[in-house]
Amino acid sequence: MTRSIRSINPAADGVFFVEGPASNWVVLVGDGRSALIDAGYPADLPLVEDSLRDVAGDVPLEAIVVTHGHSDHIGSANALVASHPGVRVFAGADELPNVRREVLHQVGVPDLVPQLLKPRFVSWAVHAVRAGGLGDVGVQQVEAVPASMTIAGHRIRAVTTPGHTPGHTLYELPDAHAVALGDSLVTGHAVSRREGLQTLHPMFHHDAVAAESAGATLARTYSGWTLMPGHGAIRKAGI
């Protein structure tokens, strides 16, 4: 699997969807500041920094808002906090223990054993480990995200969508008619044979039944919106 950014795709004014090597993040730019939604794997740190420089120059990073506490979404948050003074980190209130790693709701080796004869799962696991997926990525200073707030000049609304993890949260950007879906709904994944809107393989979910039903509801709710998933390509409104 490649270790570079696959694409940076503008979703709206000041909203940039970054398709990373294996997971995605969103850069928001406005009012002389920048913000991130999700932050890739630990090994994605240079790519996250590159994407910030590319689209936001050297304006200060104001906030990192995370959809959930998995290593491929919060991986570079600690390093970013260290190198960008004053940056705040937010997650859904029910996700805080997972982001702090007081608990761990994440796929582990025992979940993988039944899949080990499938090449896609093996190469996904190799990439996940190489990208630092087993490292300690807990973010202690994470705060509960308010239901709505403005970061880097963009209004965002937090919507709790439990299933993938207990406190998984997606973020609507109502002015851009775009939504950062995290892993509640994706358009592709390394272990999936198909592209197009889908939920992740059940082994990745904390509660697979809840995740499936949330995914079906979200696909209806956001039909007509620009979809920015945690994995897979952006799906722009009207395309």
Ligand SMILES: [Zn+2]
């Ligand atoms: Zn993910």
